[in-house]
Amino acid sequence: MQNQTVPSDSPLLELRDLRTGFALREGYVKAVDGASFSVARGETIGVVGESGCGKSITARTILRIAGTNDSELGGEALFRRRTRDGRPGEVVDLLKLAPNGREIRSIRGAEIAMIFQEPMTAFSPVHTIGNQIIEAIQLHHPVSKDEARATAIDMLRRVEMSNAERRIDAYPHQLSGGMRQRAMIAMALVCRPQLLLADEPTTALDVTTQAQILALIRQLKAELGMSVMMITHDLGVVAETAQNVAVMYLGKVVEYADVRALFHDPKHPYTQALLASIPKLGREAGARLHPVKGMVPSPFNRPRGCPFNTRCPKAMPGVCDVDMPGPTTIKPGHTVSCFLYGAGDTRTEAAQ
Amino acid sequence: MGRYIIQRIVLTIPTIFAISIVSFVIIQLPPGDFLTAYITTLESGGQVVDQAQIDALRNQYGLGEPVHIQYLKWISRTLVGDFGYSFQWQRPVSELIGERMLMTIILSVASLLLVWAISLPIGIYSAVKQYSPGDYFFTFISFIGLGIPNFLLALVLMWWAYSYLGMSVGGLFSQQYADAPWSLARVLDLLAHLWIPAIVLAVGGIAGLIRIMRANLLDELPRLYVTTARAKGMKEGRLVLKYPVRVALNPFVSTIGWTLPGLVSGSIIVSVVLNLPTTGPMLLTALQSQDMYLAGAILLLLSVLTVIGTLISDILLAWLDPRIRFN
Ligand SMILES: Nc1ncnc2c1ncn2[C@@H]1O[C@H](COP(=O)(O)OP(=O)(O)OP(=O)(O)O)[C@@H](O)[C@H]1O
Ligand SMILES: [Mg+2]
Numbered sequence: 001m002q003n004q005t006v007p008s009d010s011p012l013l014e015l016r017d018l019r020t021g022f023a024l025r026e027g028y029v030k031a032v033d034g035a036s037f038s039v040a041r042g043e044t045i046g047v048v049g050e051s052g053c054g055k056s057i058t059a060r061t062i063l064r065i066a067g068t069n070d071s072e073l074g075g076e077a078l079f080r081r082r083t084r085d086g087r088p089g090e091v092v093d094l095l096k097l098a099p100n101g102r103e104i105r106s107i108r109g110a111e112i113a114m115i116f117q118e119p120m121t122a123f124s125p126v127h128t129i130g131n132q133i134i135e136a137i138q139l140h141h142p143v144s145k146d147e148a149r150a151t152a153i154d155m156l157r158r159v160e161m162s163n164a165e166r167r168i169d170a171y172p173h174q175l176s177g178g179m180r181q182r183a184m185i186a187m188a189l190v191c192r193p194q195l196l197l198a199d200e201p202t203t204a205l206d207v208t209t210q211a212q213i214l215a216l217i218r219q220l221k222a223e224l225g226m227s228v229m230m231i232t233h234d235l236g237v238v239a240e241t242a243q244n245v246a247v248m249y250l251g252k253v254v255e256y257a258d259v260r261a262l263f264h265d266p267k268h269p270y271t272q273a274l275l276a277s278i279p280k281l282g283r284e285a286g287a288r289l290h291p292v293k294g295m296v297p298s299p300f301n302r303p304r305g306c307p308f309n310t311r312c313p314k315a316m317p318g319v320c321d322v323d324m325p326g327p328t329t330i331k332p333g334h335t336v337s338c339f340l341y342g343a344g345d346t347r348t349e350a351a352q
Numbered sequence: 353m354g355r356y357i358i359q360r361i362v363l364t365i366p367t368i369f370a371i372s373i374v375s376f377v378i379i380q381l382p383p384g385d386f387l388t389a390y391i392t393t394l395e396s397g398g399q400v401v402d403q404a405q406i407d408a409l410r411n412q413y414g415l416g417e418p419v420h421i422q423y424l425k426w427i428s429r430t431l432v433g434d435f436g437y438s439f440q441w442q443r444p445v446s447e448l449i450g451e452r453m454l455m456t457i458i459l460s461v462a463s464l465l466l467v468w469a470i471s472l473p474i475g476i477y478s479a480v481k482q483y484s485p486g487d488y489f490f491t492f493i494s495f496i497g498l499g500i501p502n503f504l505l506a507l508v509l510m511w512w513a514y515s516y517l518g519m520s521v522g523g524l525f526s527q528q529y530a531d532a533p534w535s536l537a538r539v540l541d542l543l544a545h546l547w548i549p550a551i552v553l554a555v556g557g558i559a560g561l562i563r564i565m566r567a568n569l570l571d572e573l574p575r576l577y578v579t580t581a582r583a584k585g586m587k588e589g590r591l592v593l594k595y596p597v598r599v600a601l602n603p604f605v606s607t608i609g610w611t612l613p614g615l616v617s618g619s620i621i622v623s624v625v626l627n628l629p630t631t632g633p634m635l636l637t638a639l640q641s642q643d644m645y646l647a648g649a650i651l652l653l654l655s656v657l658t659v660i661g662t663l664i665s666d667i668l669l670a671w672l673d674p675r676i677r678f679n
Binding site: 118 | 575577581584586587
């Protein structure tokens with residue numbers, strides 16, 4: 001295992017105060033507003049939150065595909081590259097790379113790959129899936145078309161696509177949703193990336209297929225030794241796959257903890273509300289989560305202070321609607337941004 | 353794919369049948385039958401027409417017989433290339449329209465190629481660089497192109513080519529080649545004359561298709577499959593050409609079918625101004641003088657060509673788009 005040479009405290013990806021905003025005609029949208037967390041090697045991190053809280057944009061910002069020229073980025077996304085012989089290489093700030101430039105393109109697909117929420121529309125409808133997978137290989141490896149095709153078929157077999165030799169020449173509309181998502185996973189993993197950004201990979205699928213796809217991702221993750229960022233609104237998926245979890249609300253990471261701590265000892269009122277909303281039995285998988293009372297505030301009109309104060313049952317008037325709490329460390333590896341636990345590490349220190 | 357093509361070909365048969373009935377009705381529209389008009393023409397030319405000849409003709413055209421017999425006789429003659437007789441020109445219609453049909457097709461294809469060659473890249477540029485100065489410039493130009501009457505453009509180009517290039521630009525041939533048999537020199541002469549009418553006829557189409565291509569591509573660019581391709585690490589230029597442009601191209605292909613009737617009906621004035629030996633002006637005079645066999649033949653052939661054009665664009669579309677091909 002080449003990974004063993006890396007010190008365990010050297011993360012693969014470290015987000016520091018990541019910010020992504022869009023200047024729209026209707027106003028300025030802070031889609032991601034200061035997200036900080038890191039992804040260790042071989043780790044699966046879950047990113048959860050209600051619709052619109054900036055999960056997808058966080059992932060897309062890492063790959064620099066969040067809007068093409070209209071997005072404004074801030075903070076840092078430090079990524080440890082891989083050298084040609086597979087060893088850990090230099091650290092680059094993904095946000096500093098030229099948009100669509102040579103370096104970010106050599107990372108996309110090869111070192112960080114992404115699978116999307118809707119397998120229906122993620123493939124070009126007028127090219128075969130084989131064409132699109134072979135292209136992904138040839139973009140990063142100087143191999144002949146025949147070799148690339150053999151690799152693609154092999155990868156399709158590994159995602160348990162039956163009849164891979166024939167299905168490789170199928171068009172997306174000829175495959176079922178589950179098959180398309182398998183093809184998508186094959187395309188994402190065919191260059192053996194270090195990090196897989198899985199953006200709600202099972203949302204569009206039925207329960208059985210959902211379980212199969214999750215098992216598949218887990219298995220391939222172990223085989224390839226990669227890290228996974230599992231974006232989902234489904235806490236069940238998190239419980240099944242992730243070691244650590246970042247809970248997002250209106251573009252901010254409000255709580256970060258390992259899976260056990262999060263489920264057994266949630267600190268942030270938002271996390272508590274999310275967990276309370278899971279029906280214990282026969283919960284409908286894939287259904288959208290709208291657990292917490294009230295609507296998510298409009299991204300154009302964010303509340304002052306803590307973004308959650310308008311819906312928070314424990315909100316303290318005069319405190320929560322004035323200032324934004326910084327992250328407070330409850331114990332190593334568990335941080336929460338909430339005034340119930342202090343105003344944040346740096347501020348408390350400064351105040352003392 | 354093979355099955356689809358055969359299906360589409362079979363489907364054109366009823367259409368062509370309907371077209372033939374319309375053409376037949378048009379030919380029958382003027383009062384009096386063809387033979388009376390024919391005899392009058394012959395007699396006014398000082399010829400004596402005997403009864404036996406009249407009877408033979410009457411039988412040949414099925415005059416006096418039920419309409420469906422007349423139609424059958426007419427269509428079976430038409431199918432072997434006998435389109436009847438033009439009174440105005442005193443010659444069989446088939447002799448008159450052969451070359452004009454060819455010229456019409458050549459001109460259509462030339463201006464279609466021109467339309468594509470110019471509007472495709474500009475449309476792509478305008479969509480990819482939306483709201484850039486270049487986009488505004490081409491939008492401005494294409495609205496002018498849409499607004500300008502093309503006969504006016506024809507006059508301006510003729511004047512410009514005559515006074516600055518010293519070319520006489522009426523027609524598709526120089527005088528010495530107008531009635532000459534085909535030769536390499538004649539083809540070159542045709543090419544030297546073709547560009548002005550091709551440009552004139554193409555301008556409106558170019559302006560229109562720039563707008564269509566721009567709008568189609570703007571629809572496709574934000575689609576997820578484009579993001580997927582970008583996430584693979586593709587170069588932006590190659591990515592745009594391979595994916596969204598390819599999908600945006602489909603509506604383009606369907607324009608092949610209606611180019612021909614558009615060129616014929618929309619460009620009669622241009623053809624008259626530029627003195628082009630195409631079917632447009634001939635159709636106009638034939639209708640004016642009620643030369644119905646000539647008019648009917650031109651309408652029939654143009655309609656059939658349109659059907660064939662549509663057939664070709666449908667087949668191309670199926671070839672481009674697997675979702676059509678497999679359903
Ligand atoms: N290209 C864009 N331009 C402007 N605003 C955008 C763009 N993409 C996303 N947004 C906005 O950014 C915010 C975060 O969106 P994002 O897609 O990250 O949410 P999400 O957490 O993934 O939600 P879901 O669970 O619905 O996928 C939303 O308010 C959205 O409207
Ligand atoms: Mg999303």
